[in-house]
Amino acid sequence: MELDLARQLSVTGQSKILLLVMDGLGGLPHPKTGRTELETAQTPNLDALAAESACGFTMPVALGVTPGSGPGHLALFGYDPLKYNIGRGALEAAGVDFDLQPQDVAARGNFCTVDGKGRVTDRRAGRITSERCGELCAELRQIALEGVEVFVEPVREHRFVLVLRGEGLSDAVGDTDPQQVGVEPPAPQPTALEGEGTAQLVALFVEEARRILADQGPANMLLLRGFARRPDWPSMWEVFKLRAAAVAHYPMYRGLAKLVGMEALPAGPGIEDSIATVKENWDRFDYFFVHYKYTDTAGEDRDFERKVAKLEEVDAAIPSLAALKADVLMVTGDHSTPAVQGVHSWHPVPFLMRAPWTRADACDAFNEVALEKGSLGTFPAVESLPLAMAHAGRLTKYGA
Amino acid sequence: MELDLARQLSVTGQSKILLLVMDGLGGLPHPKTGRTELETAQTPNLDALAAESACGFTMPVALGVTPGSGPGHLALFGYDPLKYNIGRGALEAAGVDFDLQPQDVAARGNFCTVDGKGRVTDRRAGRITSERCGELCAELRQIALEGVEVFVEPVREHRFVLVLRGEGLSDAVGDTDPQQVGVEPPAPQPTALEGEGTAQLVALFVEEARRILADQGPANMLLLRGFARRPDWPSMWEVFKLRAAAVAHYPMYRGLAKLVGMEALPAGPGIEDSIATVKENWDRFDYFFVHYKYTDTAGEDRDFERKVAKLEEVDAAIPSLAALKADVLMVTGDHSTPAVQGVHSWHPVPFLMRAPWTRADACDAFNEVALEKGSLGTFPAVESLPLAMAHAGRLTKYGA
Numbered sequence: 001m002e003l004d005l006a007r008q009l010s011v012t013g014q015s016k017i018l019l020l021v022m023d024g025l026g027g028l029p030h031p032k033t034g035r036t037e038l039e040t041a042q043t044p045n046l047d048a049l050a051a052e053s054a055c056g057f058t059m060p061v062a063l064g065v066t067p068g069s070g071p072g073h074l075a076l077f078g079y080d081p082l083k084y085n086i087g088r089g090a091l092e093a094a095g096v097d098f099d100l101q102p103q104d105v106a107a108r109g110n111f112c113t114v115d116g117k118g119r120v121t122d123r124r125a126g127r128i129t130s131e132r133c134g135e136l137c138a139e140l141r142q143i144a145l146e147g148v149e150v151f152v153e154p155v156r157e158h159r160f161v162l163v164l165r166g167e168g169l170s171d172a173v174g175d176t177d178p179q180q181v182g183v184e185p186p187a188p189q190p191t192a193l194e195g196e197g198t199a200q201l202v203a204l205f206v207e208e209a210r211r212i213l214a215d216q217g218p219a220n221m222l223l224l225r226g227f228a229r230r231p232d233w234p235s236m237w238e239v240f241k242l243r244a245a246a247v248a249h250y251p252m253y254r255g256l257a258k259l260v261g262m263e264a265l266p267a268g269p270g271i272e273d274s275i276a277t278v279k280e281n282w283d284r285f286d287y288f289f290v291h292y293k294y295t296d297t298a299g300e301d302r303d304f305e306r307k308v309a310k311l312e313e314v315d316a317a318i319p320s321l322a323a324l325k326a327d328v329l330m331v332t333g334d335h336s337t338p339a340v341q342g343v344h345s346w347h348p349v350p351f352l353m354r355a356p357w358t359r360a361d362a363c364d365a366f367n368e369v370a371l372e373k374g375s376l377g378t379f380p381a382v383e384s385l386p387l388a389m390a391h392a393g394r395l396t397k398y399g400a
Numbered sequence: 401m402e403l404d405l406a407r408q409l410s411v412t413g414q415s416k417i418l419l420l421v422m423d424g425l426g427g428l429p430h431p432k433t434g435r436t437e438l439e440t441a442q443t444p445n446l447d448a449l450a451a452e453s454a455c456g457f458t459m460p461v462a463l464g465v466t467p468g469s470g471p472g473h474l475a476l477f478g479y480d481p482l483k484y485n486i487g488r489g490a491l492e493a494a495g496v497d498f499d500l501q502p503q504d505v506a507a508r509g510n511f512c513t514v515d516g517k518g519r520v521t522d523r524r525a526g527r528i529t530s531e532r533c534g535e536l537c538a539e540l541r542q543i544a545l546e547g548v549e550v551f552v553e554p555v556r557e558h559r560f561v562l563v564l565r566g567e568g569l570s571d572a573v574g575d576t577d578p579q580q581v582g583v584e585p586p587a588p589q590p591t592a593l594e595g596e597g598t599a600q601l602v603a604l605f606v607e608e609a610r611r612i613l614a615d616q617g618p619a620n621m622l623l624l625r626g627f628a629r630r631p632d633w634p635s636m637w638e639v640f641k642l643r644a645a646a647v648a649h650y651p652m653y654r655g656l657a658k659l660v661g662m663e664a665l666p667a668g669p670g671i672e673d674s675i676a677t678v679k680e681n682w683d684r685f686d687y688f689f690v691h692y693k694y695t696d697t698a699g700e701d702r703d704f705e706r707k708v709a710k711l712e713e714v715d716a717a718i719p720s721l722a723a724l725k726a727d728v729l730m731v732t733g734d735h736s737t738p739a740v741q742g743v744h745s746w747h748p749v750p751f752l753m754r755a756p757w758t759r760a761d762a763c764d765a766f767n768e769v770a771l772e773k774g775s776l777g778t779f780p781a782v783e784s785l786p787l788a789m790a791h792a793g794r795l796t797k798y799g800a
Contacts, residue, residue, distance in 0.1 A: 064787040
């Protein structure tokens with residue numbers, strides 16, 4: 001649904017919508033058993049929920065397209081990820097609660113290791129501790145650039161955000177991250193004419209940083225990518241008339257949610273922590289996005305068994321989630337991360353929606369085979385919120 | 401997928417994609433047996449392939465829309481047929497290897513038979529031989545038009561291409577083919593102001609041709625349709641980074657493929673001829689489009705039994721096709737041509753894709769009933785190439 005139509009049809013109400021995102025949810029069959037992670041896991045609670053839900057698969061972006069975390073989530077929030085695209089720098093800045101201003105330019109940084117000839121040997125500097133990252137960021141804040149303010153904010157482990165603030169800055173600056181080892185980081189190049197001045201400032205920053213970090217091994221250099229401004233998007237309140245909250249342990253998902261106007265509620269790492277946070281804030285919001293990260297992490301680590309275990313961990317929490325009695329409860333993922341592939345993939349993502357007014361559905365288990373019998377088929381993820389709003393009594397009739 | 405996105409996400413690789421198009425593949429139940437052509441045919445090899453493939457149906461243009469050969473194929477090549485449309489004249493010119501220039505205007509011609517009053521009695525002049533067609537084209541090359549060069553190229557049987565080359569020509573000229581018998585061919589009319597001069601030249605050409613052909617019965621007149629320029633489209637290499645080859649016996653399909661930058665490899669009429677051509681050229685290309693015509697011809701002739709026989713002929717060749725070990729093998733059609741209808745139809749087209757990373761699928765036979773159980777459902781044909789590229793490891797992630 002186009003946002004203009006959503007704006008026109010949405011109405012306020014008393015109903016509650018709860019979206020549980022298991023990051024990287026969908027999977028593929030294990031070569032030995034022929035069963036996917038979800039088919040392998042014992043998930044009696046999710047299966048029971050599926051039996052009383054409308055079921056199917058979401059397509060995050062398009063057939064064959066593997067989404068990053070940004071597009072995967074934006075689609076679930078009702079924003080077409082092909083229209084609402086965000087640069088990595090802005091996403092990371094939002095994720096550490098940095099109050100990015102309209103004229104700011106942000107980039108995602110990695111502390112990395114280079115050899116004596118300046119060639120990258122480890123793009124993540126051995127994943128230094130978050131504490132060490134904070135110390136190094138403090139060092140880099142010494143760097144002064146004429147005419148602009150410089151912010152260097154630690155994220156987690158080797159990751160940080162660089163923000164430049166001043167007049168006339170541009171985000172038309174190319175990455176200094178070569179995305180491979182064995183080569184020197186390229187100098188920042190303007191990607192359009194207006195990026196020339198900013199690229200020069202970034203080059204000065206990188207040179208100063210190289211000098212400061214030289215003796216700090218393993219983190220003796222840095223890489224920058226995804227120069228971007230803060231996107232200026234309408235909020236979920238403006239478009240969908242939802243007071244929306246994000247409950248996420250990882251900063252990036254809170255940051256993403258804030259870009260569409262959600263209030264970010266921090267939570268502990270476990271699914272029960274998130275459910276407790278939802279419960280505490282139940283009356284203040286109409287919509288809750290709950291993010292669970294570890295299914296994706298296990299998939300990316302190619303750890304089939306751990307992904308199965310994480311699915312079972314979420315399954316065990318389903319009764320307390322269901323006990324909140326949201327009018328519409330959706331369980332899905334932002335994309336698939338099959339453990340046999342070890343990366344995000346393009347495969348459609350398992351989806352269920354328990355809500356009033358759903359039709360009967362032959363699907364009675366929450367896995368990639370059973371969901372083929374679902375009534376929703378494979379549909380664009382961006383349509384899931386409008387569908388939920390309809391079931392929540394929050395969309396009026398279109399046309400006379 | 402928009403071509404701009406494909407351009408952004410596609411990467412080169414070592415993997416091979418093979419597309420077998422059985423022209424006019426899809427069918428409808430025979431009134432006596434209730435079984436379609438594919439259900440009637442014995443196709444053990446296609447069935448076995450379906451059992452290990454992701455299955456479904458493609459929609460060439462849109463629900464209810466019957467595609468011509470151009471749109472049906474362009475969709476399979478990844479080009480949205482509603483954006484990338486081609487005039488018949490340009491298509492026929494490309495199909496005979498005529499090197500159409502940007503300023504040229506081409507039209508498809510038929511030699512036809514008219515009666516004493518000039519009324520069309522046979523739009524195809526009894527399908528004269530290709531040899532006779534060549535002789536008549538040579539006669540027509542005598543015609544001189546002031547300020548333009550005239551090319552008359554035989555195609556096959558009664559079909560030829562007329563190309564006008566010169567300054568200021570326009571393709572805004574209406575057909576002289578009435579598409580029915582019993583009436584006189586209409587004079588060429590400009591369809592826009594800028595077509596006036598060209599329409600006058602075409603009218604002169606038609607009058608000269610009438611004089612030259614008068615005594616040549618049964619081919620004593622000609623009909624022109626589909627005035628068009630050469631389209632200027634990005635190639636499959638530019639967009640998808642695929643070195644693409646077309647293996648087709650009929651010139652029109654090679655011509656179509658060349659418009660998207662494929663190299664056209666001629667092949668004998670049989671499916672085994674095409675497979676041999678693919679094999680000989682295996683190392684030079686990433687993508688092979690193999691065209692098989694006779695399923696469509698049988699359907700258009702309303703010959704249910706012959707269409708069944710042609711399907712069985714292709715089935716017998718499937719083992720040698722599979723033996724090429726393409727990473728991704730797709731079998732589908734450009735549109736349906738149900739023998740009971742005898743024309744192209746709008747029905748979704750059977751589709752299978754054998755590839756790495758497909759999910760389980762309850763479909764275990766290649767026919768219109770079994771394919772309903774496929775995991776792909778009915779999806780736009782234009783999405784089939786991006787999907788194949790994902791499975792071939794040739795699409796990178798979208799967004800951070």
